[in-house]
Amino acid sequence: MIPNLPTPHLKFRTGSWRTARPVLQAGRCNNCLICWLFCPEGCIQREKGYITIDLDYCKGCGICAHECPRQALKLVEEVVPGGEEGETSA
Amino acid sequence: MREYINGNEAVAQAVRLARVEVVAAYPITPQSPVVEEIAAQIARGELDAEYIRVESEHAALTACYGAAVTGMRVFTATSSQGLAYMFEMLHYVSGSRVPVVMAVANRGLAAPWTIWADHQDSIACRDTGWIQLYVETAQEALDTCLQAYRIAECPEVLTPVMVCLDGYVLSHTEEIVEIPAQEVVDAFLPPYKPREVVEPERPLVFGVGAGPDIYPAFKQAQQAAMDRARDVICRVDEEFYRIFGRRYGGLVVPYRCQGAEVVLVTLGATMGTVREVVDRLRQEGRRVGALRLRALRPFPAEELRRVLAGTRVVAVLDRNCSFGYEGAVCTEVKAALLGLEKPPAVAGFILGLGGQDIRQADIEDIFRRCLAASSGAVHQVAAAQS
Amino acid sequence: MKITELPEEELVYGSFACAGCGGILAVRLALKVLGPRTVIVTTPSCLLGVTTFYPQLAFKVPCVNVTFPSTAAAVSGVATGLKRRGREDVHVLGVAGDGGTVDIGLQALSGAIERGHNFIFLCYDNEAYMNTGVQRSSSTPQGARTTTTPVGLRGKGEDRAKKDMMRIVAAHDIPYAATASIGYPQDYLRKVHKAKETKGPAYIHVLAPCPPGWGYPSHLTVHLARLAVQTGQWPLAEYEKGRLTQKKIDNPRPIEEYWSLQARFAHLLS
Numbered sequence: 001m002i003p004n005l006p007t008p009h010l011k012f013r014t015g016s017w018r019t020a021r022p023v024l025q026a027g028r029c030n031n032c033l034i035c036w037l038f039c040p041e042g043c044i045q046r047e048k049g050y051i052t053i054d055l056d057y058c059k060g061c062g063i064c065a066h067e068c069p070r071q072a073l074k075l076v077e078e079v080v081p082g083g084e085e086g087e088t089s090a
Numbered sequence: 091m092r093e094y095i096n097g098n099e100a101v102a103q104a105v106r107l108a109r110v111e112v113v114a115a116y117p118i119t120p121q122s123p124v125v126e127e128i129a130a131q132i133a134r135g136e137l138d139a140e141y142i143r144v145e146s147e148h149a150a151l152t153a154c155y156g157a158a159v160t161g162m163r164v165f166t167a168t169s170s171q172g173l174a175y176m177f178e179m180l181h182y183v184s185g186s187r188v189p190v191v192m193a194v195a196n197r198g199l200a201a202p203w204t205i206w207a208d209h210q211d212s213i214a215c216r217d218t219g220w221i222q223l224y225v226e227t228a229q230e231a232l233d234t235c236l237q238a239y240r241i242a243e244c245p246e247v248l249t250p251v252m253v254c255l256d257g258y259v260l261s262h263t264e265e266i267v268e269i270p271a272q273e274v275v276d277a278f279l280p281p282y283k284p285r286e287v288v289e290p291e292r293p294l295v296f297g298v299g300a301g302p303d304i305y306p307a308f309k310q311a312q313q314a315a316m317d318r319a320r321d322v323i324c325r326v327d328e329e330f331y332r333i334f335g336r337r338y339g340g341l342v343v344p345y346r347c348q349g350a351e352v353v354l355v356t357l358g359a360t361m362g363t364v365r366e367v368v369d370r371l372r373q374e375g376r377r378v379g380a381l382r383l384r385a386l387r388p389f390p391a392e393e394l395r396r397v398l399a400g401t402r403v404v405a406v407l408d409r410n411c412s413f414g415y416e417g418a419v420c421t422e423v424k425a426a427l428l429g430l431e432k433p434p435a436v437a438g439f440i441l442g443l444g445g446q447d448i449r450q451a452d453i454e455d456i457f458r459r460c461l462a463a464s465s466g467a468v469h470q471v472a473a474a475q476s
Numbered sequence: 477m478k479i480t481e482l483p484e485e486e487l488v489y490g491s492f493a494c495a496g497c498g499g500i501l502a503v504r505l506a507l508k509v510l511g512p513r514t515v516i517v518t519t520p521s522c523l524l525g526v527t528t529f530y531p532q533l534a535f536k537v538p539c540v541n542v543t544f545p546s547t548a549a550a551v552s553g554v555a556t557g558l559k560r561r562g563r564e565d566v567h568v569l570g571v572a573g574d575g576g577t578v579d580i581g582l583q584a585l586s587g588a589i590e591r592g593h594n595f596i597f598l599c600y601d602n603e604a605y606m607n608t609g610v611q612r613s614s615s616t617p618q619g620a621r622t623t624t625t626p627v628g629l630r631g632k633g634e635d636r637a638k639k640d641m642m643r644i645v646a647a648h649d650i651p652y653a654a655t656a657s658i659g660y661p662q663d664y665l666r667k668v669h670k671a672k673e674t675k676g677p678a679y680i681h682v683l684a685p686c687p688p689g690w691g692y693p694s695h696l697t698v699h700l701a702r703l704a705v706q707t708g709q710w711p712l713a714e715y716e717k718g719r720l721t722q723k724k725i726d727n728p729r730p731i732e733e734y735w736s737l738q739a740r741f742a743h744l745l746s
Contacts, residue, residue, distance in 0.1 A: 002285075014491075040498070046484055057489065157556050288566075293539070
């Protein structure tokens, strides 16, 4: 057993840390990708026409919402931290 | 080919013959001639290696680590303060299971400031997870460096090796050394086949962070590798013998221990002096013998018990001091012998610090005191001596 | 460089960095430019702790961890070994924080630059020892409160000016060096690209704000990285072919704008 191990290896979904989530108002997004550029986690995905967010790893830092020039992203408080709305576990 | 060379040059010859690919080293007395000679070999085109002229010993070992994880066979050498400066990297290298080989020209540690030999420097690194082999002659220094690569790179071991030679006594004293031919060495020591290397195509993290749940498992694995190394050191020594006709006895080197009443245990070049005294006392009919620990890590406890069972007194000559207790080797020998049904009495002697000459008269004195003392009085004998 | 020209693949993902970490953003963006043929060499720091702590290993490139003082020494070994293996197509990226670069790592970095190995060294500067709990480093700006430069009856925060690392690096006559800010990503990415194209050592010192260490809400990381430049607190400089150039800030904004958003400067405004 040697402490030199294959990477990447992800066991924890850091999205469970989140207390607020970014929600896209798709109508306002012009796909400029500023949010994609500035997301420290890299958990915003570029899609055709609009972006999507990997909520398994989004920590809810809010940089995307703050930097969006068109206010297309809004931070919404999580009902259950890190979980889907209405879900009982993270 | 036989040449009249010193221990440092013998080490440099081994580095050339081992086809080391990356050397990173920082000069320090009395190690410097090793790295000067390696630099000269590269300059003359005799050794195809990169020499990283680092700015410190800490960087020397780190650069070796960096090169080794890319799959290079690496070498460094140091001494005393330089080894102390490497201390944290020693753990990093052994913990990452990187097979670095390093020569240590043993020298005392300041203060008082000294450049002369004792074993304080490498003994202080006993617990860093490195295999430690102590040699007696320049020839053994050369041969052991070659063996060291086989041991360190052995998949069952993957542990760095320190080859320790007494400063000046070995590093700067010339003797006739048989320098093997390259083809013969090549047959003994094939190119390094790393288990894993830095490669974007198969990314690894080298030296992961580990929490309390898993850290002990890595350390247990290190200990298990050290345990396996005992066997590997002996096997490699035997294989070396079949190819080169020289062997050193693996972990311990007993001398006239058969039926000995008193056996003196020591490390390194002092053994040469001890042998002569043993011979003279044996001629007088005194039942004395000696034993050199070639490996200090892994510690050959079983071998010691086998050789020393039946001995009345074991004298341990330490060229180091674990301040607040006694010579470090003495403590270890005592612990090893505890398992015996009738363990010999053990008397510790600290001599030869900071290059102090260890004369035949000193050794003879140790033997005579131990021979004269009843087993119960041995402790007082040691106290009087030191 | 257009955003759409940057590769989609994330080479660091799922790290344990704090929400809004400027350091991980700096590394993520650098890897966008350097690509998958990169080896990271890093040191006990926030970065090492959040990316390579078993079982969460967040890099998709090899990562060589090493002791705190010796990032650049390990870089030397890795670069030498790769060169010998004929893998000069692989970029060696040493990464350390300000402590691991301008304090304990300075000697090794000086040695590695002077020897001229082919590597890029990225210092993500969050202006204190964040991994150990916000103690001052020689890169802490004057006036900032840290846990070792506290504010009190006699404490006024950090009393020394920030160490000028660019001048130190430039004094080695390094082929390429630059300061950057994650608030100016186009500029930063261009500089990483230049470092990538440089033969020999290249050094990039990027400002990477730290929400818990500086005391601000996590969504302001990029905003503060921008303000630092706009208030004249963080010069965007480049050293190339022996010449130092610096982006001119025409109408610097008042420093209070920058200070007022951060708890570490709160005592300067009260």
